[in-house]
Amino acid sequence: MNARPHVVIFDVNETLIDMEPLRARFEDVGLSGEQLPTWFASVLRDGFALTVSGGFAEFARIGADVLKGMRLQDKAVDHVLSGLAGLRVHPDVPDGMRSLREAGIRLFTMTNGSAATTAGILRREGLLDLVEATLDVSGPRAWKPARAAYEYAVGLAGVVPAQAALVAVHPWDVHGAQRAGLSGAYLDRRGVPYPDTMSAPHLTAPDLRALAALWR
Template identity: 55%
Template sequence: MVAPNRIRVIVFDVNETLSDLGPLGDRFEDIDVPSDALPTWFTAVLRDGFALTAAGGYADFAEVAAENVRVLLARFPGWSGDAEEAARHVVEGFAALSVHPDVPGGVRALRAAGYRLLTMTNGSAAATRRLLDGAGLLEHFEALLDVSGPRCWKPAPAAYRYATDQAGVRPEEALLVAVHPWDVDGARRAGLAGAWLRRHRSHYPGVMLRPDWEAPSLPDLARDLGVAAR
């Protein structure tokens, strides 16, 4: 277990970790696609971003996300409509998302305890800014980063090193917080500590490096780090 007093910077993943993607299901309903297509679509977006990075390529999250809406629509032979407009409608939904209910208390407790807070997302820093501003949390973060900087998606090691370089700390002085085991594993392999928020999940894949901390919510993680939630 990493000693909490070694951690100076906490780097947050954004999509699903801070933001609740659930309302995007309504966007799929708006384009006459079942809302339960959301998890399959989001998984495909991540898959294609990972694949581009593994092959030495790069595309922004919005571009990959829109293209996967078009791919999804092609699986519905009876679907009729404007695919470009449908893709735009779904992707623009990211600008209207809110944080999970446990996020504000956890963020405030960690910042009050003296941790420096950053975000590093496969999405966009602009969407992160809108998300945190809407939740009244923007002032608690010193930097909002995305993968357009290193031009590679997490979990590539360079993405995490970009975050620690921007923060001016060594990897071992940073903690990555995410709901995604692949993100925690990637951070740990890049030399950072990792914390898994298991929100409604019960199994962490045994093929991946274990998190240094795991908790059901962000305030619980703050308490595990020795912080009194406020």
Template identity: 35%
Template sequence: MPERPILVFDVNETLLDLDALRPAFDRIFDDPGAMRLWFANLVTYSEALTLSGAYVPFTDIGGAVLRMLAATRDITISDADGAELTERFGSMPPHPEVPAALRRLRDHGFRLFTLTNNTLEVSERQLERAGVIDLFERRFSVETVRRHKPAPEVYQGVAAALEADPGDICMIACHVWDTIGAAAAGWQSALILREGNAPLDVGPQPDYIGQDLDAVADRLIERYGGRGPDRGRTMPPLLD
């Protein structure tokens, strides 16, 4: 049986439900496509700034992209709008299957970490409010290397901090740009097909694809199998 990979999870949308932002976007823009376009542009500009060597915290880019999108439609973002979006972004609930799937992976001996484009402060507040922060050994943020995913330095920095070979780490994300970056850094990768996301048939491909985290967890447990550190705690079937 091969060694279990260390699992590193993306946070926004992969673990937490980005749809929690939708009511505010629908109200401000009166357009059901606005939230997805905002998030696509947020990633575009975090990558563009990274390529150009400039670091701006992810939520600051998010605010700037929000104002940019509003300007293209002659809409003004009020302070109350901004405060509502900040509050919603900081308190997104986990996708329904996430807490149990994370516990199941941990109970099977997998070590769990997070790696997000958000600052550690924002990320820890998100995970705390989502009630899943205790499931992770440690949280990583791109702010350490001041480049956003999928820049190779981000993944390299985490591998170094974990003192692990890149091939022994698996990135779990619902964004292909993240699995591309992880694969390019030599990591394994798993893609979750959340709504609005799908595989891209060019570039590095993920090792695992699942409709949700349960599906990906099933594949990992099947492959790396058995019980982990909790094996001793399993009761004999007769006593069930």
């Protein structure tokens, strides 16, 4: 499964983009910075809950609902969510993406967030030309790790799942991609153990630069 894929599909939030600067936005509105991980896990929880029970909502709407559950008013909700568009990529990402392109691999992004936000950030970083398309789950109306989300992305890329690799820092995303027939690459920037309850990643690397080297 270490064979070089034809297509690489990147998860976006935390995988390409560093979300830590959002902590300051939480503190701006009177929350604790420690509530950032609670918020993000809760947004994913609720997005997955809708997908598993037959429903769909976009990330920003669920993100707002969870912030309202943390007792924020509309203006404060907007302040936190508007921070998403200003985030930056992790330092290893530009080299890693360029290295994959130089190896002839086609690149896509597929996020549970917003494709437009992804495109805006990649454009500002000078990386948008490296990707063929920025995709999100509003197309399939199913959040990753549902099979339909991966099938949507590989379908738009015009390849079969076995020709594509999903790259993510989130084990559930690697697990779901592998279940859908893609290969899975786990980026382990923080050096934490991969969960026993999910299928082991086909590839693991400490960052995107190191992962790209495995596929050269």
